Amino acid sequence: xxxxxxxxxxxxxxxxxxxxxxxxxxxxxxxxxxxxxxxxxxxxxxxxxxxxxxxxxxxxxxxxxxxxxxxxxxxxxxxxxxxxxxxxxxxxxxxxxxxxxxxxxxxxxxxxxxxxxxxxxxxxxxxxxxxxxxxxxxxxxxxxxxxxxxxxxxxxxxxxxxxxxxxxxxxxxxxxxxxxxxxxxxxxxxxxxxxxxxxxxxxxxxxxxxxxxxxxxxxxxxxxxxxxxxxxxxxxxxxxxxxxxxxxxxxxxxxxxxxxxxxxxxxxxxxxxxxxxxxxxxxxxxxxxxxxxxxxxxxxxxxxxxxxxxxxxxxxxxxxxxxxxxxxxxxxxxxxxxxxxxxxxxxxxxxxxxxxxxxxxxxxxxxxxxxxxxxxxxxxxxxxxxxxxxxxxxxxxxxxxxxxxxxxxxx
Numbered sequence: 368x369x370x371x372x373x374x375x376x377x378x379x380x381x382x383x384x385x386x387x388x389x390x391x392x393x394x395x396x397x398x399x400x401x402x403x404x405x406x407x408x409x410x411x412x413x414x415x416x417x418x419x420x421x422x423x424x425x426x427x428x429x430x431x432x433x434x435x436x437x438x439x440x441x442x443x444x445x446x447x448x449x450x451x452x453x454x455x456x457x458x459x460x461x462x463x464x465x466x467x468x469x470x471x472x473x474x475x476x477x478x479x480x481x482x483x484x485x486x487x488x489x490x491x492x493x494x495x496x497x498x499x500x501x502x503x504x505x506x507x508x509x510x511x512x513x514x515x516x517x518x519x520x521x522x523x524x525x526x527x528x529x530x531x532x533x534x535x536x537x538x539x540x541x542x543x544x545x546x547x548x549x550x551x552x553x554x555x556x557x558x559x560x561x562x563x564x565x566x567x568x569x570x571x572x573x574x575x576x577x578x579x580x581x582x583x584x585x586x587x588x589x590x591x592x593x594x595x596x597x598x599x600x601x602x603x604x605x606x607x608x609x610x611x612x613x614x615x616x617x618x619x620x621x622x623x624x625x626x627x628x629x630x631x632x633x634x635x636x637x638x639x640x641x642x643x644x645x646x647x648x649x650x651x652x653x654x655x656x657x658x659x660x661x662x663x664x665x666x667x668x669x670x671x672x673x674x675x676x677x678x679x680x681x682x683x684x685x686x687x688x689x690x691x692x693x694x695x696x697x698x699x700x701x702x703x704x705x706x707x708x709x710x711x712x713x714x715x716x717x718x719x720x721x722x723x724x725x726x727x728x729x730x731x732x733x734x735x736x737x738x739x740x741x742x743x744x745x746x747x748x749x750x751x752x753x754x755x756x757x758x759x760x761x762x763x764x765x766x767x768x769x770x771x772x773x774x775x776x777x778x
Contacts, residue, residue, distance in 0.1 A: 392536070394652040395527030396585060398543040404489050405465040407547035408437055409596060413603055423462065425455060433459055435602035441558040468551045478508040479566040484555070488548065492524035492541045494580050496552040498559065503567035510757060514567070517574040518556040522549055522590050523581025528617050529652045530640075532684055532723060532731040535580045543586040549593040552579075553605065572605075576613040578636070583614050584622035590614065594631060609633050615680065618653050618662040627672040635669050636678040636719070637662060641688050642696040650688065663700055670715040682721040683734040683742065691738075694745035701751065717752045 411419060416430040432451055436442045445460040471485040471493070480500040487493055497519040503509040526533070527540035553575055560570040575597060577583040583590045598609040615636040616623060626635065639662065641647035647654040654662075666677045679701065683689045702712040720743065722733045734742070739755065746753045 392529045392539055394529045394655075395540050398523065398527070398540055398586070401492075401542045402490050404467055404545050404548055406463070407465060407467060407545070407551075408433060408463040409547035409550045410545055410592075411463075412592070412595075419463065420459075423458060425458070429455065429459065431602065433463065437464065438554075438596070438603065438605055439601040441554055441561065443554075467545075467548050468555070478506050480506055480509040482559075482565060484552075486552070488524065488544075490542075494521040494524050494544065494548075494552075496520050496556065496579055498556045498565060500560075500565050500567055500570065506566055509567070514570070515573040516556075516560055516565075516570055517576060518553055518572055519576050519579050520549060520552040521579035521581050522577055522583040522586045526581045527585060528582050530617065530638075530650060532650065532682065532729070534729075540581075543589060544581070546589045546592040546596070549589060550596055550605075553593075553597060553607075557605065572607060574611040574613070575607060576615070576636075578613070578615045582617055582619070584616040584619040584626075587622050587625065591626070591629060591631075594633060598631065598633075610675075613678070617651050618657055620657040620661050620665045623662075623665040623669055627669045632673055632675050634675055634678060635666060635673075636680050637666050638680040638682075639663075639697075640680070640682055640684075642693055642700045646688060650684075659700060667703060667715055676714075677716050679716055679718045680721060681718060682723045683739055684723050685732050685734050685738070687731070689734040689738045689742055691741045691745050694742045695749070698746055698749040698751055702749075713749070713751045717754070718746055719754055719756055721756045 408416065413430075413434075416434060417427050420429045420433070421427055429451065432448070436448050440447070442448065443464060445456040445464065448456050448459075451459065468486040468488065471487050474483045474485075475481065476483075477499075480503055482498045484496050484498070485493060486496065498516065499519070500514075500516045501510045502512045502514040504514070521544065523543050524541035525538050526535045528536050529539075530536040553572065557572045559565055560572060563569045577590065594609075594612060594614070596604045597607050597612060598604060600606045609632045612631075613634040613636050614626065615638060617638045623635065623637075626633075638651065639647070639659070640650045641654075642659065644654060644658045647659055657665075666679075669675070670677050679697075681688075681697070697718070698713075701716050701718070703715055704712070720739070722739065723731060725732045733739075743753050743755065
């Protein structure tokens with residue numbers, strides 16, 4: 368970094384040492400090869416579904432019936448497939464509707480409007496999903512604004528990105544999830560809302576964020592197939608607007624560019640966490656592959672291709688990346704070159720600041736309140752749109768940096 372005062376230079380060196388001390392596991396882009404989960408109807412596209420039932424000697428229209436039961440009616444129990452002969456139900460259920468997620472436990476917070484579920488997969492791997500309901504009338508803990516529901520889902524068991532401040536990243540990568548395992552998390556949340564199992568009465572999923580365990584872009588094929596089923600209108604999919612889907616990444620540039628070409632207007636969220644390569648190399652080891660300029664360039668290209676404003680995620684970590692001058696540096700990095708007018712070159716981006724929540728035994732902790740306020744002020748003074756994320760579910764370990772999918776409940 369250049370243009371710093373001696374005091375800032377000293378603080379910069381100290382922040383790098385602080386970051387370096389937190390690195391404990393290596394970066395892993397490739398997922399270990401482990402036993403695949405059973406094939407599920409949700410792993411197949413429409414053509415594959417039709418071919419699959421015909422291969423069993425069943426009428427082709429059974430595919431449409433089964434699709435309607437699973438995606439439109441969220442009916443996983445074959446006893447509810449009453450328009451299909453009972454003998455055929457048993458065959459279809461055995462071949463295409465195996466149980467993929469075994470609920471280990473639910474933990475609730477915010478007067479029951481935040482529910483974290485720990486799932487066990489067929490091979491014993493553990494993942495988490497979180498259902499968050501906002502703006503529920505009469506429940507202050509659910510927050511204000513319009514009533515809506517968001518489900519935060521996992522795309523991998525563990526994570527290979529090795530970010531030192533993240534409990535998931537420090538646990539390492541076990542394996543990729545299948546398309547069906549990803550979708551099962553959404554379908555469970557949709558069913559629970561429909562059946563009124565979350566305070567606030569019957570409802571529906573409005574938003575889906577790939578911000579649970581794992582790096583979604585490192586499991587690209589399964590992730591994008593899941594997204595296509597999520598946004599497909601019923602009965603072939605869940606019928607959720609693509610504009611309600613957010614795909615996050617720590618900065619896999621080729622996959623960001625690939626997503627831009629998919630023709631899906633989903634929101635891209637980039638976990639940046641530092642404006643300079645020296646610090647980001649330590650906080651986000653993937654930066655040693657694709658640096659800040661490359662990541663931001665790919666994100667801006669995504670906006671240009673889709674028209675969807677990009678969210679820059681920035682976890683504020685005390686004395687590491689929360690200095691006021693780093694806010695100025697972040698503004699410099701995000702400014703689109705040569706753009707004039709009211710947006711000041713920032714019309715393509717929104718900054719989402721995240722108060723970090725420490726995990727047990729971690730040296731990382733959230734910024735001081737005064738430093739957070741100054742960081743926001745510096746960004747807003749430059750014309751950036753900024754929000755500070757609501758830390759829902761902090762006491763049940765669902766906030767940024769906390770998901771780790773263990774069977775031990777903190778007491």
